[in-house]
Amino acid sequence: MKIRLQKRIADSGHCSRRKAEVLMTEGKVKVNGEVVTTLGTKVNEKAKIEVDGKKISFPKVQITVALNKPAEYISSKFDPNNPKTIMDLLPKELQLLKPAGRLDKDSEGLMILSSDGALIQKLTHPKHEHTKTYEIIIKGYAKDKDLAILTKGKIKLDGYTLNPMEFRIIKTLKDRKTLVEIKLNEGRNRQIRRVMDSIGFPVIYLQRTAIGQFDLGDLDKGDHKILTDADIKNALS
Template structure:
């Protein structure tokens, strides 16, 4: 593992202090610091491979994972074969779409995901029915879900065709719980019909079409890191 003898490494694993690609390591698990995200007591082991940053416009009906035992479509299939292994930063559920970052930079991924850094993620949301202002106020202040109170959110209405009997909203949250936005609106009686992430901090989709991806350029990476205070 690069930080200890084999015996010491086994002790660390048995004590649950080693995490590989977000999962607690077990004896016999294979991992390579050059390709995998390995943390010991929360500290990332650094490999020598160059850091790679990819932005993908995820379509609905695709899993935010690299493989699936049930054979469902994954983002890995959209990326094809890459020279370096990258991992999704956070999640977009199966039916959601939009901006997804993938990288082998564990520090950057951690800063985006962890709620203590309060990185804004902005979504375009279509909900069933016309939501009342009092319910928007509740969501903006924070609302209690099964896993606790949500942090305050920014929500503004987006103008929709007059004939449409649904609501379009732009929602910015600063945490990333599982199905958080869908659960927030369900809590006030509205079903989410469409959910698309359009920005992470200052990084937007731009002209990237659904299903397409590209590498971030040096300027974009520097701007992203500046926002993350790296």
């Protein structure tokens, strides 16, 4: 069975399908030693594919894990300016997995990592609009009327009008703090923190508890679990 070259590259986890298309048009992709620039070119599973001179490898079995990222760990595989990365939390055999999205250094909670490029695309591409759920602690005693603006779809960030968000005040805490659940279907850089700052309720704690139907469950901070095919199928259904 033959599939489109850009999809084959994305399925390897090397990059997104769109990025693969860019690499192809730039002449950086070879199939069986020949440069391929035509989008839509189809290849079989045995084709030798190179990107930027490096052979693309394909895992025989796709692996996907859920990780409960602690604060202070960055979501990148490597950063010379940050000694703690999420890869430090995984055994060596899982350190080639790629994250489906990110959490900033100060935040914690659910991350999905996978060798399945197609799954990563499904979880990260805006067209799929997977709802992400967070629990945050904010400074100040907030009431529903104080946070109602979040649901209006009128807040702008970097010149972009954000989609409406859902919120639920869980409870008030001592020292003038409030625990709130936030749901959104996009994920701009530090979106929740910046939005809450802009309406006068700075975030002092942020945890992602779910990505679509994938949830944190009872996964301890810093731990991971391998997801079964059934887990993934149920979460995407």
